[in-house]
Amino acid sequence: MIQHNIAVYAEAQERNRIVTYYEANRAELLHRALIPKVLIYSQKWFEREGEAIASTILAHGKLTVVECLKDIQLNTKSSTLVSGRSEAQRVLAIKKTFTRMVKEKCLIAVKPSDSLTAADKDMADEKRETDKMTLPPTAAELANIRAGLEAQKSKDQNSSIVGLKRTLDSSEFDDFDGDKRRRLMTDGDLVIVEEVESDVYFKINFERFIIRWRNMQIACLYETRLNPTARKIINTILKLAEERMINIKEDFSSPINSILLQNSLPTDINLVDTLEFDPQELGPSNTKPRAGECLEKYLQILEEDQMQILKKDAGRSGQYIISLKAASRILKKSLIQDIVATRFGSPYVRIMNMLLEKGKLEEKQISRFSMMPVKDVREKLTTLCTYGILNLQEVPKTNDRAPSRTFYLWEVLLPRAADSLVDRLYHTMANLRQRRFVEKAKRAVLLEKCERSDVKDDENLLNAAERKELETLNSVLEMLEVQEMRVADMAVTLKEL
């Protein structure tokens, strides 16, 4: 489990022995539901080699590039020859792709300290600082130390990325490995056995994949609201800014210059024809402006859009930033709206949106603003409340708290609603997975037969009924697996963004 990054440990001195405690790494565990999607997108972004690397690394938890290469070669000995490329070419391609994946942070180096529990690491750092002092620290000093460590941590997160990039730019692979090693050696906390090995281990960086998927989702928002051209523009901005994104919780993307943007736009983008000008804007010549001007117009439209995701960087002209926080909120909100609409119907969404906009409201006000009869509204409010979307706040007018003299105010708290939905989504994922085991267990005899070596060699040993049953099983399993993946995807939006 430690090899697969799903368990972390902590060591503690108890009397005269050292006791090791283990803890499940929940974040990493939950990410495992996304593995199929990671594989699909590895192929999309890094071709066949990317998928091979990702699946090999995922199968082993963490690997060095050498081990990874060996494993891929071992597993695909026969198929390489079919593709008509020499072994050497293939090795080169894989190495290149591996470098690219590290460079784009889809793979991340594993530090020895990654296997320690995060809380323990923080405590150790804190202790080191306090040990330097002669007196026990005051509360203010302690807070100061903690803030300092926190800043150091985020700086490390930043600098290691920059450092990685610099070494990669010198492009020779062996050099890069050596550099990496030296950097780690100076870290000074090489405790784990695996790190005694001379090479650096890499694992899949789920967070980077999630960042990219989120960016795609943000761009898609603009396609539904405006048009495909708007999506392409936003997509390009996010792609340019992606390199500097560190984690999912950032508020803003780094600023992007409009000239750089113009040069990076995809060639098939249609800027001029997709804009409809008012006649008085075109002037007497009645000709549309050129692409450059149209891009300016597009940026203006995007900036003035009610979603308010794209913003001008304050103080600098021609620089655009994307409010990732606002975008995440909108993504979450629209996902919850879609869930409520498909689960209950659009009148429920109406109530939800109204409360989101107006804050706390009473039943009667809701009925009046939503133009629905009170008795319908009451029923809808209770349904949404039991579902975890709404909150009820009681405000008694008198001290006796009599129900007749109490205001009952309803409100929507988006984070809380998201939490409650995430719970339900995980429940559904668990159900789907359990059902998958059940479906397999039902046909255990058949599956056992399929595993026999003689049946594997000659499919004709299965009779027609058995073959049909196998087909059914496969489609059932596919259905369940695909559904689990889709639900996991929704959970990511609600939980991680």
Place this chain on the structure above:
Amino acid sequence: MVDSKSLEDLFYDECSKAGNNGLTTTDFLSVHKECDPKDTALAMNALLTKGYIEVFQVRGELIYKALKKEDVGKAGALHGEEQVVYNTIRSSGNEGIWTKHLKSKTNLHEAVIKRCLRALEQKALVKAIKSVKHPTRKLYMLMELTPSVEVTGGPWFTDQELDVDFVEQLTHQCYKYILMKSFPRDPSCIFTSSHNAYPSAAAVRKYIMEKRISQVELSVDDITMLLDVLIYDGKVERFIAQVDEDWDDEDMDTESDWVYKAVRDKKAESAWQDCPCGVCPVADFCTESGPVNPAGCTYYSKWLDF
């Protein structure tokens, strides 16, 4: 010496002049010193019985108010309790008065009030109505008055109930109109940000009234209510119109600066609801080892039946 008949007229005229503020006996006698207080009292009594004037008590003083002659005709024909009930109902105006309030105001017995109301209804002087706010209450008001918006709930109510279909249809029409105005004909195109032909509530109202979509007269406020609903539905957005000097004087009928822009229609989709768990009514009881469990779930069996 003024005879009793002309004294009545005189007092009535003075009351009418005083208007809504009313008149006290002292006021009257200070103006018409020639009148005898006793005769005046008699005249006032006569007027009261005929229903020409009303009496109120304000800070220990009795104030008299004149009633319009045309109202008097009806009330004058009434007597005693009926008249009291009639006057109380009349004072409630177009809001109507609830029988229970009627009772507390008149201090009459319930049976008496019931009898009076029946009599008044027979004479077609008052009518019973129902309020939107309190559907169980029976309100009374004068026959010739139309109930206020407070009572009827405005154009959205038919028979004291919200006309949901009517509202839905109208909102849909509003949305269609705004959508038409929000995007160019070619669906892959968008307007530039200087485009300023987005409709305001007044423009939507004009469209609705011109197309005769509604049989009922609707105000801009009514339309704004519908548009608010569309905003909550996430179908339109509202923003302050750009002020363009050249175009300013052309749309004088727009009172508010808010204009509306449609959001492209998007079908709500959720992958979760594609599987039984997303719509399961008993999901809260579903556990691995409980009576409701994924292994024996009939919804799943149906879903996975190929």
